[in-house]
Amino acid sequence: MKRSVLLLVFWIAGFALPGFAVDKEVIQLQQSVALLQGMVREMQRNLDEKMAVMRTLLEQSTGQMSQLNSNLGELQNSLRDSVGNTGQKVDNLTGQMQGLQVSLDELRARLDRVSQQITKMESASQTISFGSPGAAPPPPDVLYNTALRDYTSGNYPLALQEFIDYLRYYADTPLASNSQFYVGDIYYQQGQFEKAIQEYDKAIEQYPNGNKSAAAQLKKGYALINLNLRTQGARELQSLLQRFPNTPEARLAENKLTALEM
16 A cells, blocks of 8 residues: 555656646746846837937927027028118218218318408508508518419409519519519400500510510510401511520410411
């Protein structure tokens, strides 16, 4: 009996041991699967986290891009407005500058007129002062320049008196011949050709080597022609060509003679 029981136990154990080994392998396999599943879940979790981070970064980048586009549009609009305003400001500034230039021109013209009036007043004052009994005349250069300035500005009566005064006080100076010429020329400019010829003759005869001798003879010829004394005028111009060749007055005389022959 005991032997039979013992055999039965061994028989059962022989069948039981292989099953136990199989269960152990299954358990190890299950553990491995579970481990792999855990690793997969961990990888999936990490992947999900990274995707979430990437989505967040993408959303932020998209928002920043939108903001940059918006800022760029505002900058472009601001730039266009600035350019437009700048153009308007330039136009306004140009207009103001033109207005200032006009005002400056007007002011300059007024100053010129005032200066001319002051010059005339000074000239009249000097004429009155040295025309008084016992008054000393001004220096020759002052008197001559004053007379010449009045002559060039068309103030012939005052200039005539000043040149006559110059000849009265400074007849022996180098500018006396100039003064004598301008006395005749003032009469010429006023159409008084006979008086002009008389004064030109004084310049030619009294100052034959003067600075204005050639000019005096030229204008004398013109005055004679203006009096319809063409033959005498032509003769005077021909005399000028002989006395003062190669001068500007000689060329003018030639042109006038050529015109008379036509």
